[in-house]
Amino acid sequence: MNQKLNDIGVLAEQPQVIGNLADGRLTYKQLREDGTIEVTLSNIADDDSTRVELQMFAIGGSPIPESELFVVASKDKATEPGGVWSFPLVFTVDVRGLFDVFDAAGNYVGRELAFVVYEPSGNPDTSSPHAVIFVDLTAPWQRQPGTGNRTGARPPPRLASTPPVPTVINDAWLNDPANAGGLNLVLSTAYTKFEAGVDQATVYISRQTTYSLMRAETPAYAGPLNAGGIVNVPLAFLRLLIDGNHFIAYDLRDGPGNISNNSLITPVFQVTKAPAPVLGLPRIPVTGTDGNTPIMLSTVGAPPPSRAVMEIDIHGTWLPGDRIIPYMQSVNTSNQVSLPEQPVPAPGGATVMRFELGYDKMNEVFDGDDGQDEVQFEYWYELARSSITPNPTSRSAFGLVDFSYAGPEQPNLPDLQNPNIPTVIVQGAGTATPPPNTLGPEQAGLDAQMQAPLISTPERPVTGREIYTFYYQGKQVGVRSPTAGQTTPVTCPLPWQTIRDEGNGTGVNARKAYVTIELPGGNNVMRQTPDTNVNVTAIVINLPVPQVIVSAYMLVVPGQTPILVPERIATLVNCPSLNHPAVVGGAAPPYLPRRLRIRIRRDINIPTGTPVTVAFEGRTTDTLTGALITGTEMTVTQNMPATGDLEVFLTDYPRIRLIQLPPTGIPPQRPANRFARIAYTANGVTAVVTLTVSLLNSSLVYCEQERPEPTP
Structure with a gap:
């Protein structure tokens, strides 16, 4: 005190x-x-x-x-x-x-x-x-005033030591009793205000070549700097170093905690002390435990786990940074095919290295696109490490690759959809031969024939081993094979029952046919693309006729309870059939602008989403030969909804009015009737109703005169 x-x-x-x-x-x-x-x-x-x-x-x-x-x-x-x-x-x-x-x-x-x-x-x-x-904000080797931690002039590299630091540290050096004390390194202390025993040195020896990465590792020495600048790197630290070239760098810290810049990173020695790496047997899982399941076109592009992959287990004798280089070679050639090398990951991560076997590499092993038999191949791998020469090599395993396929050349391998396969033809029967891929009412009850044209080239001749499988609407119809050298199409019956079961279809809903081609064993099945469109209207289908609907409305009488007038089916096209309340089920008036409400009833033959085309036109008579009234035609196409019926509104009233003739004579007389033909088409099948058109009331005036349209 x-x-x-x-x-x-x-x-x-x-x-x-x-x-x-x-x-x-x-x-x-x-x-x-x-x-x-x-x-x-x-x-x-x-x-x-x-x-x-x-x-x-x-x-x-x-x-x-x-x-x-x-x-x-x-x-x-x-x-x-x-x-x-x-x-x-x-x-x-x-x-x-x-x-x-x-x-x-x-x-x-x-x-x-x-x-x-x-x-x-x-x-x-x-x-x-x-x-x-x-x-004191000046770190060792910095100019005064200091410039901040880890900045400024660098400490000089380490000084020569006695005895000198070895250029190589190996098992012999580590086990030499003379080296039991580790390494003594000398750092310069010739900076202003050096304080022995107070100033601290942190020394890193690492395979890294940037100081930030070195600092993430355990230092070789971290402690006070004595008067001679000597720091000791213990033998225990040196034993933990892995093979490779190592570098040294250090920084200094004074009593107040000012830290110098790091010294330049310089080589210090090479470590070669790891045991010989152990190389196990590689494997390709999709080839099975015995290797007899061939790698096919589908497996080189399939998603995991079906994709062709070479797997190599990482052994404990491997070092991070070792490089694994797989090889493959057909037993029929001396051509080695190498896969892209991968470095061994750090410990604690993956235990298996995986190498994808892409089409290009496997096709080199298969030795070409036109081979017709599977090929056996061996595969192995090398481990590359800078300190080991030559690279150690694993034992070989064996597998099969089969890229053989039948039919014309496939330009898009390994895709199994071959655009060069001629499209299959469905030929209908009958008194008069119909066009190809067209089955109309005349073909009802008759079997058709599926025809697969053949293409033969010197590189890919027709051998008779080809197997053609015919499909209609995705279902197998039959299997056929050509004879060697055949030039005429391969044919297969298409039974009427199959045609009937699959139903009608035209345009975007046409029935689909295709053919696949394969060799015995079926490893690579090529499929025709695009499919053949077959327009089928051979099946008689009675669709429900279209209906003209008079909408429900609420009858409102002053002083009385409103009454709902239900909708009804109109038997002719008249003024009431064109009147619809402005609000569904609401009072009338007010009305929507005049329109014709046409209902297409739900039917098993009109699945959800089927395009339905409604056609309206005026006719002079109600017979099949009635003349068309020009200017009355209207066409609307909509898809069948997921629930309920399809309803279409025709809003062009002037076209409907054109069907109704005006009164004639004095006094005026009601003219002759004319008619509306209302039809719809779904999946190539048409349903029709013909109704009388009556648009004159008892006073022989038109609908719009009796009830003018509301002003918009």
């Missing part, structure tokens, strides 16, 4: 700085990370003191009582808990504004701290002696 008795009282105690160095220097953490220091006052002899100020000033200066010039913190007894001093008093001081400055000898800039204590009458009392702090 620094107390001094005099005539007027007791001087305050000396400030105590928490956490600085013994020589008074503040730490890097205090100056640049926390930005504050804590200063304590352990006691005040005069308990009546009312205020304490902490003042900071240049070395050699003095505090100035009753002035805020140097005050950096203060406390008042009145604001303390309970109005009493609770010791020690802790003062927090902002030091972010403190910087070091250049000094030729590298000395540090300093400040003094003193307390000023005031008694109730305002008389000041100052602490003595003052506390001294120093600012």
Whole structure:
């Protein structure tokens, strides 16, 4: 305790700085990370003191009582808990504004701290002696003032050591008793303000070549730097190093925590001490445990787990960064096919390496696109490591590849959809031969014939081994094979029962036919593309006739309960059939603009989504030969909805009105009837209804005269 008795009282105690160095220097953490220091006052002899100020000033200066010039913190007894001093008093001081400055000898800039204590009458009392702090923000090898951690001039590379560091560390060196003490490396200490035993060195020895990656590893040495600059790398650390070239770099940290830039990364030695790698047998799972299941066109492009993949188990003797290079070779050739190499991953990750067997590589093994037999091949792999020459090689395993296929050349291998296969023809029977791929009513009850044209080239002749499978609507119809050298189409009956079961269909709903071609064994089945469209209308289907609907409406009579008049089916096209309430099921009037409501009833022969084309036209008579009334034609196409019936509205009233002849004679007489032919077509089948058109009321005036359309 620094107390001094005099005539007027007791001087305050000396400030105590928490956490600085013994020589008074503040730490890097205090100056640049926390930005504050804590200063304590352990006691005040005069308990009546009312205020304490902490003042900071240049070395050699003095505090100035009753002035805020140097005050950096203060406390008042009145604001303390309970109005009493609770010791020690802790003062927090902002030091972010403190910087070091250049000094030729590298000395540090300093400040003094003193307390000023005031008694109730305002008389000041100052602490003595003052506390001294120093600012040192210059790291080893940096110029002064410092430039920040890990910046500035680099420390020089390590110095030559005695004995010298070996160029290669191997098992023999590690097991030599003379090396039991590890390696002694020498670092230069020829920088300003070096402090032996205080300054710290962190040394990294690594295969990495960037300091940021080195720092992510365990350092070779981390500790104080002695007067000779010698640091020891223990043998235990060296034993953990893996094979390869290693590099060294280090940084220095002084007492306050200023960190130097890292030294240049330089080679130090090579490690070659790993045991010989053990190479197991590779495998291709899709070939089965015995390797007798061939790799086919479908398996080189299939999704996992059906895709052709070579698998290689990672052995514990392998090192991260070792490279695995697989090879394949047909037993019929000496041509080796290599797969893209992969590096061995770090421990703790994958335990199996997988190499995809793409079509291009496997086709090299198969030796061409026109082979007609499966090929046996062997496969193996090498491990490449810079410290091992030559590359060790695994034993071979064996597999089969079969890319043989029948039919014309496939330009899009390994795709099994072959656009060069001629499209199959469905030829109908009958007294008059119908066009190909057309089965009309005349073919009802008759079998058709499916015909697959043949293409023969010198490279791909018709051998008689080809197997043709015929399909109609995705269902197999039959299997046939040509004879060797055949040029006429391969044919197969298409039974009427099959045609009938699959129904009618034309246009976008035409029936589909195709053929596949394969060789015995069926490894690569080629399919015709595109499918053949077969227009079928041979099946007699009675669709429900279209209906003209008079909409329901609410009859409103003043003073009475509204009555719902239900919808009904019209038997002729008249004015009421064109009147529809503005709101469905609502009062009428008001009405929608005149329109004809046509209903297509749901039927098993009109599946959901089927396009339905409604055709309306005027006819002079209701016979099949009735003449068309030009200008009355209307056509609308809509799809059958998922639920309920399909309803179509024809809104072109002038075309409908054109069917109705005006009155004739004096007095006016009702003219002869004319008719509306209303038809719809679905899946090539048409249903028709013919209705009388009567658009003159009893006064022989048209609908729009009797009830004008509302003004839009």
